[in-house]
Amino acid sequence: MLTFSPRFMMIGFMALTVLSPLKAKAQEPIKANTVHVTATRVERELMDVPMSVSVMTEEEIKKNPSTSIADLVKDIPGLTIHSSTPGINRIAIRGEDSSRTLILIDGQKISEQKSMDGTPILIDPANIARIEVIKGPASVLYGSDAIGGVVNIITKKDSQKVLSGSASLGYFGATDGFSQSLSLAGSNKGWHYNLSGSNASYGDTKTPYGDLPDTDYTQQDFRGMISYDFNEHFSAGVHASYFDSDTQTSALEIENKKYVPFGTVKVPTWEMKKIGVFGELKDVNDFLARLRVDVWHQEVFKDFANDFKIPAGIIMGKERFVLQQGTAQNTLDTLGASIQSDWLLGERHYLIAGYDFSEDSLDSSNYNYTKPPLPMIPATEYNSSFKGSQTSHAGYLAMETTLPADFTLSYGVRYTTVESEMTRANKVSKGVNSSAGATGSVVDSKPVFSVGVVWSGIENLALRANWAQGFKVPSLDHKYVSTTKADTTILANPDLEPETSDNFEIGARYVKGGFSADVAVFYSLADNYLAQVFLGEVNRIKQYQYENQASAKTYGVESAISYSFTNGLRPYVSATILRRQFDDGKRETYDTFTPKLRGRLGLGYDTSFKEDTIGFNTDLYLAGQSGSYGYKGDDRIRYEGFATLNLAVGTDFGKKKEWAIQAELLNILDKEYRFNGDRDSILESGIHGNLKLTYSF
Numbered sequence: 001m002l003t004f005s006p007r008f009m010m011i012g013f014m015a016l017t018v019l020s021p022l023k024a025k026a027q028e029p030i031k032a033n034t035v036h037v038t039a040t041r042v043e044r045e046l047m048d049v050p051m052s053v054s055v056m057t058e059e060e061i062k063k064n065p066s067t068s069i070a071d072l073v074k075d076i077p078g079l080t081i082h083s084s085t086p087g088i089n090r091i092a093i094r095g096e097d098s099s100r101t102l103i104l105i106d107g108q109k110i111s112e113q114k115s116m117d118g119t120p121i122l123i124d125p126a127n128i129a130r131i132e133v134i135k136g137p138a139s140v141l142y143g144s145d146a147i148g149g150v151v152n153i154i155t156k157k158d159s160q161k162v163l164s165g166s167a168s169l170g171y172f173g174a175t176d177g178f179s180q181s182l183s184l185a186g187s188n189k190g191w192h193y194n195l196s197g198s199n200a201s202y203g204d205t206k207t208p209y210g211d212l213p214d215t216d217y218t219q220q221d222f223r224g225m226i227s228y229d230f231n232e233h234f235s236a237g238v239h240a241s242y243f244d245s246d247t248q249t250s251a252l253e254i255e256n257k258k259y260v261p262f263g264t265v266k267v268p269t270w271e272m273k274k275i276g277v278f279g280e281l282k283d284v285n286d287f288l289a290r291l292r293v294d295v296w297h298q299e300v301f302k303d304f305a306n307d308f309k310i311p312a313g314i315i316m317g318k319e320r321f322v323l324q325q326g327t328a329q330n331t332l333d334t335l336g337a338s339i340q341s342d343w344l345l346g347e348r349h350y351l352i353a354g355y356d357f358s359e360d361s362l363d364s365s366n367y368n369y370t371k372p373p374l375p376m377i378p379a380t381e382y383n384s385s386f387k388g389s390q391t392s393h394a395g396y397l398a399m400e401t402t403l404p405a406d407f408t409l410s411y412g413v414r415y416t417t418v419e420s421e422m423t424r425a426n427k428v429s430k431g432v433n434s435s436a437g438a439t440g441s442v443v444d445s446k447p448v449f450s451v452g453v454v455w456s457g458i459e460n461l462a463l464r465a466n467w468a469q470g471f472k473v474p475s476l477d478h479k480y481v482s483t484t485k486a487d488t489t490i491l492a493n494p495d496l497e498p499e500t501s502d503n504f505e506i507g508a509r510y511v512k513g514g515f516s517a518d519v520a521v522f523y524s525l526a527d528n529y530l531a532q533v534f535l536g537e538v539n540r541i542k543q544y545q546y547e548n549q550a551s552a553k554t555y556g557v558e559s560a561i562s563y564s565f566t567n568g569l570r571p572y573v574s575a576t577i578l579r580r581q582f583d584d585g586k587r588e589t590y591d592t593f594t595p596k597l598r599g600r601l602g603l604g605y606d607t608s609f610k611e612d613t614i615g616f617n618t619d620l621y622l623a624g625q626s627g628s629y630g631y632k633g634d635d636r637i638r639y640e641g642f643a644t645l646n647l648a649v650g651t652d653f654g655k656k657k658e659w660a661i662q663a664e665l666l667n668i669l670d671k672e673y674r675f676n677g678d679r680d681s682i683l684e685s686g687i688h689g690n691l692k693l694t695y696s697f
Contacts, residue, residue: 050452096148137470
């Protein structure tokens with residue numbers, strides 16, 4: 001249960017107490033912030049940002065009847081989607097693992113300490129106003145985990161009216177699923193508010209080989225915010241959210257184009273509860289443009305169960321199986337706080353100085369039962385439990401300096417200290433206590449730096465170049481938790497060091513008339529990456545341990561180009577060319593299940609009728625990727641490339657275009673394809689359609 005912890009209330013009270021007495025100087029407002037993106041932790045025009053940033057706007061989200069964040073962003077250059085659990089998606093950027101992507105909601109981190117797969121996205125698209133994707137290391141501004149990049153999901157806020165809102169109904173053919181959402185927002189006499197909620201229920205995923213068994217799920221997402229402007233300079237407020245999912249998935253093989261399940265993974269409860277307070281001062285004096293304080297408490301609870309019947313082959317003339325069952329309950333409590341100040345230092349310097357704090361507290365209990373394929377080999381059964389924490393303190397400085405000859409220089413540093421501590425790692429196996437991992441405490445500290453420059457000497461053109469360092473502190477799972485599945489054990493290693501990377505990038509943005517282009521060339525060198533090192537066998541169980549002995553070299557080109565004709569036609573192309581070489585200490589190879597080419601080619605059309613009371617839009621496009629190779633053990637495997645044909649059609653109508661209908665027909669040619677071969681991903685759906693009706697007022 002999410003409660004107001006004493007520390008949460010104390011920190012929140014202190015934050016608002018510090019801000020409220022500050023007197024704002026009477027003066028003309030300082031135009032410190034402009035519009036569009038917050039990638040640099042302050043609103044800036046996209047043309048002025050020295051990084052590669054892709055934005056999914058509210059209008060684009062409105063025109064996309066998608067079931068998940070993954071469906072919204074899957075065609076953004078540089079992104080890959082991992083969806084091993086229906087309804088729970090993870091995002092990877094520029095070939096990195098999804099665990100090296102930082103997921104933020106309204107600038108605040110979603111933590112994950114008990115998963116090797118990275119941070120899941122726990123929010124419904126119906127409650128989102130905008131999505132910003134920063135590609136490449138953003139560790140200076142956002143901290144650990146941002147080696148591949150950052151996905152910042154910005155929720156719906158207030159409106160200028162006293163009362164406005166929207167309601168939607170959706171149908172999704174790939175799962176025979178339905179969704180409903182409602183959002184209310186407004187402003188009046190200094191008060192601002194937003195309330196939004198959604199509910200969705202989906203059946204088994206339909207694929208070319210039939211319905212994928214045990215993949216149905218439900219989700220609920222509720223969010224609220226209320227704030228008050230005490231005067232033109234100071235505002236404060238509170239926000240809260242609740243997300244819950246009941247999902248499951250199958251472990252299966254494909255034989256003769258039919259699914260043969262050998263197990264299920266059920267997650268009847270995967271919920272996130274959060275509450276936070278904030279205070280913000282603007283235009284304090286001639287130097288301090290903004291001071292923002294946030295404090296929040298977040299709890300993520302996951303109830304997990306698996307049941308596998310794994311084929312072991314023909315033994316003693318009979319087909320044998322390994323039976324494996326397990327349950328787990330994981331609770332991760334996060335207390336977070338941030339302070340950011342924006343300073344105007346003369347006419348040419350804009351400084352951001354801040355402090356970030358987070359404390360993740362993990363409490364986990366697990367049960368495992370394994371029955372070997374032969375009756376003379378005894379079954380194993382054990383319970384394990386873990387209790388630990390990871391506490392982070394970070395200070396950062398980021399400066400933007402306007403130089404002569406239309407150059408703007410951005411440079412920054414962040415120093416982070418992370419204490420990882422495990423106080424309990426117990427294992428009880430048939431009455432015998434043993435270690436389920438390791439206990440102890442270790443502190444990792446690291447500075448990271450970034451430098452970027454933008455040249456805007458030609459109208460409508462911005463050229464950029466930057467170098468940025470990234471780092472990631474291993475999670476409690478990697479450092480302290482040993483796991484056993486079937487005949488394999490991965491041992492904990494408290495001595496793991498942070499993963500690191502250096503990223504180099506040059507790019508260009510050009511916008512004039514109907515033409516828009518954004519192109520980036522990047523090169524990344526990563527070191528100290530974790531790799532599983534084989535230690536030997538003990539009682540027929542293969543022993544592995546994570547070590548900092550892997551490295552990666554990644555380079556490529558990302559592009560997004562479009563042209564809007566005056567008649568409403570808009571041809572466009574977005575593409576990523578990517579090469580990634582990975583060296584795990586045993587093998588150095590480019591065969592990393594990374595497609596060389598991924599992209600989307602389309603023709604859009606937008607127009608309006610009857611004095612702009614009826615709008616119409618359509619989008620016909622191809623989306624796909626090239627084939628890829630990779631290794632599973634010593635076997636080199638190829639996953640075929642694909643290209644799907646898709647059509648989206650929409651209209652909005654009414655006196656104020658308050659009604660909108662969006663429909664799409666996906667995978668029109670009924671292709672058999674899958675993403676991310678390295679994840680044993682399932683076949684995607686064959687031909688199917690989605691439909692969404694929205695009313696806004």
